[in-house]
Amino acid sequence: MILPKSQRLTPEQLAEVTEIVESFGCHIQQIVGAVRTIYAIVGDERDELMINRIEGLSYIERVDKIQSPFKLMDRRSDLSTHRISLGGVTLGEELFVIAGQCTIDPKNPDLFYETAHAVKEAGAHVLRGGVWKPRTNPYSFQGDVKSLEILMEAHRQTGLPVDAEVMDEHQLKLALDAGVHMLQVGARNALNYSLLRAIGRAVAERDTVVLLKRSMHMGPLNEFISAAEYIAAFGNPSVILCPRGTAPAPDGYRNLPDESITPLLKERTWAPVVVDPSHSVGKAAYVPACALAAVAYGADGLCIESHVQPSKGMGDDPKQAITPAQLAETISQAKQIWALRRPVKVA
Ligand code: PEP
Ligand code: MN
8 A cells, every 4th residue: 555645646656656566567546535545556565676666756655565354444544534424424423324115116106205205304314225126036026227216306305315236237337327325235245246346446436335235144254344345446445334134043033133243343444334233133123122232332323124104115125114203213212322332441
């Protein structure tokens, strides 16, 4: 990681540095942060001669050799001061809430608009709405591109930024062209490196935020953080980690709740953690408790499925969506836990 003395390199300086690293078979990836730009060496960065040549340049402060498997998302990285803001909230400063339907019903847009206004009223900062759905059963409703227009209309009506899952490059392009503010990578695609790379490339130097779910098969934490690194490595570090429960589930829950990994993630990465209790426990009755536990564990936010009439919903909504009234109550209680949070000193 190359840190210039100034906030960014001039084009001439960048050309000089690029020539050096390319002669060692590496290339430079610019990482544009809020205040300064830093320059990742992509490739084998351990060549001492290459480092010495770069550090010998008068305008370079230093080259950090990074042992961590994730150069950018590591807690000790220079990007650790990067802050993600969306929907009027800077993550880490107050409880951040994404809420809305699992799935938008393209035949009933009014229901989604009603949900959108109601979750805003309940205190959500970002509106979620599934356009394309990764369904385990190939015969279940797979989503509909028409719902993208409904999602954007809900954004226009409420002013809330919107979040949708994309599963391939075509959907990614459609979502970005439509102006979706937050791209969700679902649990099933959490380790789809070509999709992660494509998202990284597509969001480079844009302010689109990526919500990266944890893979459902209980991968190691470094695997989860490395998936975020894929996106950041292409030039947009605005990645949020989202534990959402893993397999196998204890009897009665949809997945094994994994909000308890939050302190472990925070020890290794600066990335904000937004827990999804809905897919974790998978039943509306259990969602509030899981949401509150997540906040107690130190989560920066929550992603909750909520619907004005869950019984009329599609996808997961009939089973796991809570009503906007329940959402408002959960947010209110979660804020009380947030206010109580103090690091306890352990010897
Ligand atoms: C969803 O958010 O509706 C969803 C499908 O989530 P996950 O990828 O966590 O299963
Ligand atoms: Mn869902």
